[in-house]
């Protein structure tokens with residue numbers, strides 16, 4: 001590779017321009033400037049009769065450089081490049097040797113013809129980042145595949161395999177032979193005058209668009225609020241492709257792209273994309289870190305959580321031993337797990353063969369000794385009780401092969417204390433799955449003080465192989481997600497006491513973009529769960545425990561914060577609830593009042609954010625983005641709001657600090673005071689996200 005991110009060579013009268021900008025050949029400014037220059041060089045070189053544009057590695061070009069998306073631009077743009085290519089006297093063929101996404105596929109559309117290696121995928125995923133294609137994609141794709149199909153591809157952002165791309169007309173040829181040789185052949189066949197998409201009119205009657213538009217707007221709503229501005233802009237831009245003034249439509253597309261790029265949704269969604277990738281980088285772990293080989297996983301405790309973990313492992317090809325203390329418990333687990341597979345087959349999520357193959361990977365064993373013999377990884381998923389967990393860990397250490405990793409699925413407990421009861425603290429780690437474990441993507445991987453890089457690397461690999469999004473966190477009570485969520489729980493209860501209805505509280509969060517609010521979540525999970533734990537500890541939380549006392553446990557008892565007549569899943573408001581809560585408030589001396597939606601939002605989110613900054617301060621996570629990944633994938637934080645840390649930056653740290661101070665005063669609760677980190681960043685104009 002040269003410093004330009006490109007390579008240029010002339011072979012037999014054909015200039016081959018190769019993008020070579022690892023890791024994904026993104027269109028950084030150096031690549032953009034160099035492509036502009038190299039096309040001009042090829043056009044000017046009398047010895048060149050045609051140009052092949054190709055890439056290096058698995059990716060042709062992954063599109064705009066998202067890490068530079070905010071950098072000021074100078075020099076010719078990709079639109080300038082494509083306008084130049086379309087005006088060239090020599091044919092240019094895009095030879096797609098790997099994925100062509102976003103700006104990458106837009107460049108290919110600006111060439112005179114396109115050929116793809118078999119196995120290549122192409123697509124315009126910009127809407128998934130809150131953007132629209134901004135280098136002519138909304139104008140050229142309708143001319144290639146028709147307006148309705150173009151809108152479908154742009155609004156879904158889906159990647160299209162080579163065969164389908166050929167069928168749709170997105171590429172002119174697909175080859176499993178020598179791509180460059182085939183591209184040369186295609187160059188010779190390009191008709192004269194050179195075909196330019198700008199000269200075509202979009203295929204398909206313009207009249208089709210209104211109905212397509214309605215369908216896409218409906219889809220946009222279903223996708224969530226984050227996608228809406230981008231999808232609406234995409235609909236408008238594709239409609240614009242019927243304007244015969246191509247250059248004017250391109251200019252409008254560019255303006256719309258720019259508006260979205262600098263808007264809140266795209267900023268948040270691009271951050272989410274990059275944070276997900278950044279969280280894969282873990283201090284002390286690299287590709288060179290040795291891995292322990294894992295084929296057999298033993299799961300101790302075959303309850304709902306253990307069963308879910310077993311399913312994810314079996315689906316990924318591991319042999320899974322489910323371990324229980326009694327035969328009936330094992331039998332119940334077996335029935336439950338088989339039920340999950342039957343459900344997946346009946347919903348067409350899995351073929352009967354795949355379900356049978358996964359089930360065949362399970363072994364059902366009673367007792368620890370037989371259960372962990374031969375295990376490479378043991379995941380403990382017993383009742384959340386430290387005494388019990390320590391006992392289990394001490395036994396596991398005696399019984400499991402000395403090389404085996406011992407993981408705990410605890411949601412709260414101290415991994416170092418568990419490691420201390422074993423002779424292999426380097427091989428002890430936390431694997432905090434979220435319920436239901438076979439569905440939820442997030443996995444908090446808890447690194448203890450002694451956890452070795454090999455152990456971490458091994459469980460990280462397993463997590464990815466099982467389709468999880470792992471985030472490494474340090475030891476603290478509740479780790480990252482639950483520790484922060486507790487602050488929201490406290491505020492929810494205080495808001496309810498102060499006179500907010502469950503609906504008011506929930507609506508603020510669903511308007512924010514969450515699928516559910518805290519009361520709806522509580523009703524779903526069961527209000528009795530935490531109530532029982534508190535009772536055992538002699539603690540109380542109001543008003544929720546008054547509801548639990550009265551048997552209002554949520555959906556399972558037909559009433560909780562809401563009523564669920566006839567087993568309904570969506571709760572209806574209960575007029576009898578407010579007086580019950582008002583009585584508790586009066587007993588506790590809490591004055592009820594009208595609380596604004598803005599205050600509810602601040603109280604539900606700012607203390608949680610504040611706790612996130614303490615977690616960051618304590619080094620429990622490596623970077624603020626890791627907290628966001630945890631909230632995006634484990635707690636339903638809407639993607640177009642970036643995650644709690646990105647949201648805090650966007651909202652403005654000084655405003656959050658001032659509000660937290662006010663809240664601490666008003667509630668007489670100094671734990672609500674802003675963290676030192678938050679205060680410092682707010683005072684110095686700093687940000688949580690680098």
Ligand code: 3H9
Nearest residue numbers: 023026062063064065066067101102103125133134135277
């Ligand atoms: C666009 O094109 C706008 C245009 O319409 C208009 C302007 C021309 N930029 O995902 P991975 C990094 S919008 C910068 O783990 P994989 C990533 O952060 C763009 N960096 O690999 C990571 O870095 P690190 C439309 C990027 O093999 C490394 O590459 N395009 C970009 O699993 C590896 O990433 C898209 O939305 C980027 N565009 O998957 C495509 N992409 O090593 C976005 C990745 O520091 N990209 N990185 O952690 C992808 O979907 C996947 O990365 C891809 C490879 C499928 C390409």
